[in-house]
Amino acid sequence: MTKEMNLEDRFQNYVDGENKVEPKDWMPEKYRKTLIRQISQHAHSEVVGMLPEANWITRAPSLRRKIALLAKVQDEAGHGLYLYSAAETLGADRQDLVADLLSGKAKYSSIFNYPTPTWADMGAIGWLVDGAAIANQVMLCRTSYGPYARAMVRICKEESFHQRQGYEITMTLAKGTPAQKKLAQDALNRWWWPSIMMFGPSDDNSPNSAQSMQWKIKRKSNDELRQEFIDKTVPQAEYLGLTIPDPDLKWNEETGHYNYGEIDWEEFYNVIKGNGKCNKQRLEARNKAHDEGAWVREAANAYAEKQAARKKNETHAA
Amino acid sequence: MNKELLEYTLRLGDNALILGQRLAEWCGHGPILEQDIALSNIALDHLGQARMLLNYAAEQQGEGFTEDKVAFFRDVFEYHNLLILELENGDWGKTICRQFLFDTFNYFLYTDLLQSKDETIRSVAQKAIKEISYHAQWSAEWLIRLGDGTEESHTRVQSSLNDLWEWTGEMLTPDAVDDAMLEAGIGADLNSIKERWHQKVDQILELAKLEKPSGEWMQSGGKQGDHTEYLGFVLAEMQHIPRMHPEAKW
Numbered sequence: 165m166t167k168e169m170n171l172e173d174r175f176q177n178y179v180d181g182e183n184k185v186e187p188k189d190w191m192p193e194k195y196r197k198t199l200i201r202q203i204s205q206h207a208h209s210e211v212v213g214m215l216p217e218a219n220w221i222t223r224a225p226s227l228r229r230k231i232a233l234l235a236k237v238q239d240e241a242g243h244g245l246y247l248y249s250a251a252e253t254l255g256a257d258r259q260d261l262v263a264d265l266l267s268g269k270a271k272y273s274s275i276f277n278y279p280t281p282t283w284a285d286m287g288a289i290g291w292l293v294d295g296a297a298i299a300n301q302v303m304l305c306r307t308s309y310g311p312y313a314r315a316m317v318r319i320c321k322e323e324s325f326h327q328r329q330g331y332e333i334t335m336t337l338a339k340g341t342p343a344q345k346k347l348a349q350d351a352l353n354r355w356w357w358p359s360i361m362m363f364g365p366s367d368d369n370s371p372n373s374a375q376s377m378q379w380k381i382k383r384k385s386n387d388e389l390r391q392e393f394i395d396k397t398v399p400q401a402e403y404l405g406l407t408i409p410d411p412d413l414k415w416n417e418e419t420g421h422y423n424y425g426e427i428d429w430e431e432f433y434n435v436i437k438g439n440g441k442c443n444k445q446r447l448e449a450r451n452k453a454h455d456e457g458a459w460v461r462e463a464a465n466a467y468a469e470k471q472a473a474r475k476k477n478e479t480h481a482a
Numbered sequence: 483m484n485k486e487l488l489e490y491t492l493r494l495g496d497n498a499l500i501l502g503q504r505l506a507e508w509c510g511h512g513p514i515l516e517q518d519i520a521l522s523n524i525a526l527d528h529l530g531q532a533r534m535l536l537n538y539a540a541e542q543q544g545e546g547f548t549e550d551k552v553a554f555f556r557d558v559f560e561y562h563n564l565l566i567l568e569l570e571n572g573d574w575g576k577t578i579c580r581q582f583l584f585d586t587f588n589y590f591l592y593t594d595l596l597q598s599k600d601e602t603i604r605s606v607a608q609k610a611i612k613e614i615s616y617h618a619q620w621s622a623e624w625l626i627r628l629g630d631g632t633e634e635s636h637t638r639v640q641s642s643l644n645d646l647w648e649w650t651g652e653m654l655t656p657d658a659v660d661d662a663m664l665e666a667g668i669g670a671d672l673n674s675i676k677e678r679w680h681q682k683v684d685q686i687l688e689l690a691k692l693e694k695p696s697g698e699w700m701q702s703g704g705k706q707g708d709h710t711e712y713l714g715f716v717l718a719e720m721q722h723i724p725r726m727h728p729e730a731k732w
Contacts, residue, residue, distance in 0.1 A: 211515065214509065214510040215510050218509045218510035218511075221506045221507075221509055222503055222506055222507060222719050222720060223719055223720065223722065223723055224723075225554075225723040225724045225727075225730075225732040226550045226554075226724070226732040227499075227529065227532065227533050227536070227549055227550060227553055228533070228732075229732055230506070230529060231526060231529050231530060231533070234506055234509060234522055234525060234526055234529070235522075235526060237509050237510060237522070238509065238518075238519055238522040238523065238526070241510075241515055241518050241519045241522070242519060244515055245515055245516070245519075248515075283723055336731065336732060340730055340731060341727060341729055341730050343727060343730070344727065344730055449510070449511065452511070453510075453511045453512065453513065454513075456513065456573065456574075457512065457513020457514060457574065458513075459632070459634050459635055459638065460513040460514070460517075460574045460575070460628070460635070461513060461514055462631070462632050462634070462635070463627060463628050463631025463632045463634070463635030464514075464627055464631065466631045466632045466635075467626075467627040467628075467630055467631045470630065
């Protein structure tokens, strides 16, 4: 017990000294578990997050947009891969993690349970959802677990490109025909509140935050990140001539930040609980891909085994 | 305007566009994340080639034409892609099978187009040949893996091969446009490609432990604009937004 305590103190000192924790270092079991949960949720979010945008690849309104969107969704698959690898450095197994996603046991970002009914949603997701994700991910580039921090550096580069792309789609619509402008405003109306909810509940209602902050997994509170995002995004909306659907949104000279209206946390928890428009659809799509891919994965394994056996025989014969 | 050159350009461009569009349907739904990424890459290559070629088709038609006008404002009978490319994807095995049959053809076609006397087509071929070689290698490897994998994968992929066989004829059969382009030194010689294609297909099918289908009846018409029922749905999905807002820029 005492020895364990000592190790924990030493770990805390190590982290406090801004050192990165690496896979083979000793770490508290709860640190490991917290990270596996967080990194795998993040990986699942990337993979499930492919779906609402993949929904529009075949319908993108120009060839240039089609290619950019497909490349973007493909990047997200790549992010999923890096993150599953980062989780595996903590001793987790990718297949188990995926099984937890498919059974509904593991969570992913609730934002992807909202539907993408119009093309303007491709703009709003890039601009707002990726924008909110970046606020969080920039912070995670300095997270205390080395492999996670390094994965984040790569991911952030691509994400900021995605965000610019999303903003540019929205700008094209906002400066386009009246019908296009209406599409852009409608998408902003639907995505604004879910985006600012992405940072999670307020600090006093966020059970894991304090410990994560202490271990420097997390370095800013949910409310701080949310405020940063709002402060950055409001002028962007103004530039586009679009209206953020919050009547209480107001610049506060004293604090140097925007005040914003009350967040409807009931909606947030309701979607997390499974009542969003697309919760079932998203999980069904992942399960369908997995189930229908089973024979392909089995065949690839069987072939690899046959090849290995053939090679062995050849070596023996020689 | 050279009518044959325009149609030849559209055939190349439409092949790339319709196949890219079909493959993009897999994005987010592949059997394994790594292969989801690989297939999206291939779709991206085709869509990139489609842009270059449809842009060239637009140039040939003159003022007011753009790659997007060519892609989004033509109807079924004005499309000139091969029929095999507009068929539904089916399961992963069927998609792989179609890729293999087409990629092998496309590899020999673009190898020959490196010698085209048309500067734009030649430069597209120079840009695309590396990608197309990789596609042919990737789909051949997957066909072997599935053919020589499990009993189920073998049965599935053999049945897809049998289904797809009748759609392979038109890519290897020259018509008047192919003849004119060959004569002009712009297009490829399909009779020569046919021989090389059969040789390669035989070689890979043997490695994949698959039987070459014996059916002799071959469908045709795609190159000339005579399509299956599938293409209308592909175009409806692809074109509806720009057609709903014909004045808009995206």
